[in-house]
Amino acid sequence: MPKPPILLTLLLACDPLPAEQAAPAPAPSAHPSVLLVVLDTVRADRLSTYGAPRLTDPGLAQLAAEGVVFADTTSPASWTWPAHASLFTGEAPWIHGAHTRSEPGPEAGLTRDITALRSDLPTLAERLSAAGYRTRAISQNVWLHPALGLTRGFQQVDIVQSCPDLLEATQRASLPQDRGPELIFVNIMLAHAPWHVAPAPWLAGVPERLAAADRPAWIAPFHVADPPALDLYRPITPGGKSGFAAYMSGEMELGPADLDLVTDLYDGGVAAADYCMRRALGPWRATHPDGIVMVVSDHGEYLGENRLLEHGQTLGQPVLGVPFVLSAPGRIPAGLRIDRPVQLQDAPGTLLDLLGLPPLGRSLMPLVRGEAWEDRPIQAAAWHSAEPARSIGGPFLYDWKSWREGNDVLLMRSDGAVQLYDIKADPRMERDLAASRPERVAELQAHAAGQFPEATTAPAVAIPPDVAEALRSIGYIGEAPPAP
Numbered sequence: 001m002p003k004p005p006i007l008l009t010l011l012l013a014c015d016p017l018p019a020e021q022a023a024p025a026p027a028p029s030a031h032p033s034v035l036l037v038v039l040d041t042v043r044a045d046r047l048s049t050y051g052a053p054r055l056t057d058p059g060l061a062q063l064a065a066e067g068v069v070f071a072d073t074t075s076p077a078s079w080t081w082p083a084h085a086s087l088f089t090g091e092a093p094w095i096h097g098a099h100t101r102s103e104p105g106p107e108a109g110l111t112r113d114i115t116a117l118r119s120d121l122p123t124l125a126e127r128l129s130a131a132g133y134r135t136r137a138i139s140q141n142v143w144l145h146p147a148l149g150l151t152r153g154f155q156q157v158d159i160v161q162s163c164p165d166l167l168e169a170t171q172r173a174s175l176p177q178d179r180g181p182e183l184i185f186v187n188i189m190l191a192h193a194p195w196h197v198a199p200a201p202w203l204a205g206v207p208e209r210l211a212a213a214d215r216p217a218w219i220a221p222f223h224v225a226d227p228p229a230l231d232l233y234r235p236i237t238p239g240g241k242s243g244f245a246a247y248m249s250g251e252m253e254l255g256p257a258d259l260d261l262v263t264d265l266y267d268g269g270v271a272a273a274d275y276c277m278r279r280a281l282g283p284w285r286a287t288h289p290d291g292i293v294m295v296v297s298d299h300g301e302y303l304g305e306n307r308l309l310e311h312g313q314t315l316g317q318p319v320l321g322v323p324f325v326l327s328a329p330g331r332i333p334a335g336l337r338i339d340r341p342v343q344l345q346d347a348p349g350t351l352l353d354l355l356g357l358p359p360l361g362r363s364l365m366p367l368v369r370g371e372a373w374e375d376r377p378i379q380a381a382a383w384h385s386a387e388p389a390r391s392i393g394g395p396f397l398y399d400w401k402s403w404r405e406g407n408d409v410l411l412m413r414s415d416g417a418v419q420l421y422d423i424k425a426d427p428r429m430e431r432d433l434a435a436s437r438p439e440r441v442a443e444l445q446a447h448a449a450g451q452f453p454e455a456t457t458a459p460a461v462a463i464p465p466d467v468a469e470a471l472r473s474i475g476y477i478g479e480a481p482p483a484p
Contacts, residue, residue, distance in 0.1 A: 029177065029181075029290055031131075031132070031133075031180075031181040031355070032177075032181060032288070032290050032291050032292050032328070032331075032355070033133075033177060033181045033182045033183070033184075033288045033291040033292070034128070034133075034181075034182070034183045034184070034291065034292045034293075034294070034351060034355075035184050035186070035280075035281065035284055035288070035291060035292070035293045035294070036124075036183065036184070036185045036186070036294050036296075036347075036351070037185075037186045037187075037188065037277055037280075037281075037293070037294070037295045037296070038084070038087070038185075038186070038187045038188070038295075038296055038297060038298055039060075039188055039191065039270075039273045039274070039277065039295060039296070039297045039323065040080065040140070040141055040187055040188060040189040040190075040191065040192055040273070040297065040298055041189070041191045041192040041193075041269075041297065041298070041299065041300065041301050041311065042191045042270050042273060042297040042300065042301075042322070042323060043297070043299075043300025043301055043318055043319070043321055043322065044073065044297070044300065044321045044322055044323045045300075045318075045321060045427065046266070046267055046270055046300075047060060047061075047270065047323055048061055049061045049064050049069060049323065049325070050069075050071065050323060054202065054267055056200075056267050056270040056271045056274060057270065057271070057274040058274065058278070059274045059275065059277050059278030059281065060274055060277070060295060060323065060325060062278075063281070063293060063295060063325055063327050064325045064327075065334065065335055066327045066329070066334050066335075067293075067325060067326050067327030067328060067332055067334060067336070068325070068326050068327075068332055068333070068336040068337070068338060068368055069323075069324070069325050069336070069337045069338070070324035070325070070326075070338050070342050070364065071337055071338060071339045072321075072339055072340065072341045072342065073296070073321070073322050073323065073324040073341075073342050073343065073344060074320050074321060074322070074341065074342075074343050074344065074378045074380060074404070075297070075298060075299050075300075075319075075320050075321075075322045075343075075344045075380065076092045076093055076343060076344060076345055076379060076380045076381065077093050077099065077298075077299065077380060077381065077382065078299050078300075078311050078312050078313070078314060078315055078316075078319040078320060078380070078382050079298075079299055079311055079312035079313075080141055080143045080298055080299070081098055081099065081100075081114060081143050081150070082096075082098050082099040082100075083298035083299050083344060084143065084144065084150055084298055085097075085098035085099075085117050085150060086343075086344055086345040087124075087296065087298065087344055087345065087347055087348065088117075088123045088124050088125065088150065088151075088152075088153075088348065089117070089121045089122070089123055089124075089345070089348065089360060089361070090124075090345050090346070090347075090348045090349050090359070090360035090361020090362070091121060091345060091360075091361060092345060092379060092381070093381055094381055094452050094453060094454050094455065095118075095453075095455045096117055096118055096121055096455075097115055097116065097117060097118045097455065097458035098114075098115060098116060098117040098118075098150065098458070099114075099115055099381070099383050100113055100114060100115070100313070100382075100383040100384070100385045101113045101114070101115050101383065101460070113385055113386060113460070114460060114461045114463070115458035115459065115460060115461065116149055116458045116459050116460070116461050117149055117150055117152070117458075118455075118458060122360060123152050123153040123360075124153070124183070124348040124351065124352070124360060125137075125151070125152065125153030125154045125183060125185070126152065126153030127153075127348075127352060127357060127358075127360065128153075128183045128352075128355075128357075129153055129155065131355075131357055132180065132181065133180075133181050133182055133183050134155060134175075134180060134181070134182040134183070135153060135154045135155050135156075135182070135183045135185075136154060136155060136156045136157070136158070136173045136182070136183070136184050136185070137151045137154040137156070137157045137158070137184075137185040137186075137187075138157075138158045138160060138166055138169045138170055138173065138184065138185070138186050138187070139151075139157070139158070139159055139160070139185075139186070139187035139189075140159075140160055140161065140162075140166060140187055140188060140189035140190070141187045141189045141192075142159055142467055142470040142471055143471070144157065144159065144187055145157070145159055145467050145470075147462075147463075147464050147467060148461055148463065148467065149461065151185075154185065156173075163188070163190065163272070163275075163276040163279070166186065166188065166276065166280065167276070167279055167280055170184065170186060170280045170283075170284065171283055174283065174284050174287055174288070175287070176287050177287065177288050177290075177291070184284070186277075186280060188273045188276050188277055188280075189273075190269050190270075190272040190273040190276060191266065191269035191270045191272070191273045191301070192269070193231070193232060193233065193244075193301075193310060194224065194229050194230065194231035194232070194233060195229060195230050195231075195262070195265035195266055195268070195269055196227055196228065196229040196265075196268075196269065196272075197210070197227070197228040197229060197265065197268065198268035198269060198271055198272040200267065200268040200271045200272075202264055202267065202268070203264060203265070203268050206228070206261075206264070206265070207228035209261075210223050210228060210230065211223065211225065211228075216258060218252060218253075218254065218258065221234055221235070221236050221237070221243065222234050222243050230261075230262070230265055231243075232244045232247075232309065232310075233473075236251070236252060241391050242391075244309050244310050245388070245391040245392050247307070247309055248307060248308055248309060248392045248394070248396075249391065249392045249393060249394070250307075254304065259303060259304040262303060262304065262309070263303045263304075266301060266303060277295065281293065289329065290329055290330055292326070292327070292328045292331070292351065292354060292355075293326070293327045293328075294324075294325070294326050294327075294347060294350075294351060295323065295324075295325045295326075296322060296323060296324050296325075296344060296347055297322040297323050298322070298344070299311050299312075299319050299320065299322065300318050300319045300320065300321055300322060301318065301319065302316070302318050302319060303318065305318050305428045305429065305430060306428075306429070306430055308395075312382070312385075312388075313382050313383070313384055313385055313388050313395075313396050313400075314382055314395045314396065314400060315380050315381075315382050315400045315401075315402045315411055316411075316428075316429045317409075317421075317423050317427055317428065317429050318428060318429075320380050320402070321427075322344060324342065324344070324347065326350065326368075328354060331354060332354075332368050333368075336368065338364075338367050338368070340367060340373060340375060341375065341378050341404070342364055342367070343362075343378060343379075345361050345362075346361060346362045346363070346364050348360045348361060349361040349362050349363040349364070350363050350364040350365055350368075353365045377403055377404060377405050377447065377448070377451070378402075378403075378404035378405075379401070379402065379403060379404070379451065379452070380401070380402040381399070381400065381401050381402070381452060382399065382400045383399050384396055384397060384398055384399055384414075395413075398413045398414045398415055398417075399413075399414035400412065400413060400414070401448070401452050403444055403447065403448035403451070404423070405444060405447065407422050407423050407424040407425075408420065408421070408422060408423075408440060408444065409421045409422075409423050409429065410441060410444040410445065410448065412445070412448065418434050418441055418445065419432045419434050420432060420433040420434040420437055420440065420441050420444075421433060
């Protein structure tokens with residue numbers, strides 16, 4: 001979804017928020033409000049909170065100092081729809097049913113190869129609504145449109161375009177704690193492509209470089225002048241493949257300097273998302289001093305690893321490793337960092353457990369409290385989709401499953417091929433060890449057998465034409481075919 005110039009104006013005009021003064025922790029209320037933030041498309045390893053050398057996330061770092069950081073969190077999916085369904089239900093995609101179906105569907109803007117969330121699964125918003133919470137969702141990501149069904153249980157859902165719109169909606173939604181508890185869910189989509197030039201210090205001079213007469217030739221089809229941006233969803237030639245598809249299929253080359261530019265632009269989007277989150281969090285915390293804040297991402301982004309860009313339909317640490325920060329003044333200790341591997345779908349159970357309500361899925365509160373904890377295998381899955389399979393091929397021709405024990409990650413392809421990676425030694429997952437460690441491959445395959453049960457054959461999601469057009473603008477749906 002294109003970002004209007006007002007975002008850049010806001011970022012340039014506003015000074016950074018002053019450092020918050022230390023204050024005594026408020027007495028925790030029996031029913032605290034909750035702010036759940038998704039920094040859409042933010043991979044953990046591009047955040048200073050997770051060890052990145054560039055300070056892209058001062059807001060998240062400050063929040064992490066107040067609470068707990070889950071330092072090793074894996075999303076069960078590599079794109080918005082299944083990942084958010086897991087965040088809302090506590091279930092993996094092969095259980096909740098909301099993912100891509102491998103057989104193609106009509107592409108006229110009304111239906112696609114996207115399957116619906118199971119109607120019999122309770123959601124976080126439904127649980128909190130039943131407990132007396134007001135529930136509201138505010139999202140820059142149109143996949144959260146109420147017509148599509150993922151936000152079931154939210155009493156109001158607003159789809160907004162810009163950070164200022166999101167801030168205004170969040171402020172309107174927030175009521176003083178004495179008016180009753182609330183759950184506000186916010187999706188901030190500023191790190192998602194197309195990549196706009198944020199006013200980050202490392203992007204000084206980039207607008208001029210993108211427009212210069214001597215710029216690299218590959219930039220020309222994707223350059224947006226106002227506001228300055230690089231949009232690889234555009235076709236490389238009229239009627240041809242998008243820039244993303246052209247690079248991943250080998251039809252367009254990007255050298256190290258070109259990928260460095262892509263990474264710099266992506267980091268700028270991460271910084272813009274962090275800034276927007278911090279501007280939303282300040283006023284909310286002023287009226288909810290004992291409120292619970294949880295910040296996660298749905299998935300990350302490829303930045304050239306294994307000749308991949310963007311995200312979806314494949315699995316790898318760059319798209320599965322996500323941030324997970326929880327702050328709950330008076331309820332959990334500050335400055336805690338947990339290195340044990342956890343999953344994104346553990347988030348709703350953790351929130352409900354913290355609120356004293358029956359959890360959905362697994363709760364991480366035993367880890368926070370230092371209690372006994374059983375590590376479980378880390379799982380993820382991706383289903384191929386007709387259009388990427390046609391335009392890119394290669395890894396996009398297959399369904400994928402990921403099974404991790406310790407630092408060993410086994411990727412299993414739907415044609416029977418496997419790959420093995422050590423993500424501690426190779427966090428970008430660029431060195432396949434399957435040929436040199438056949439015994440470990442066989443062991444992990446045996447453990448993973450039968451552990452991805454498809455619990456449902458879900459119907460396709462009906463996508464209204466206006467929603468389809470918004471999804472088309474961010475690359476999720478191709479151009480609609482001509483009318484017969």
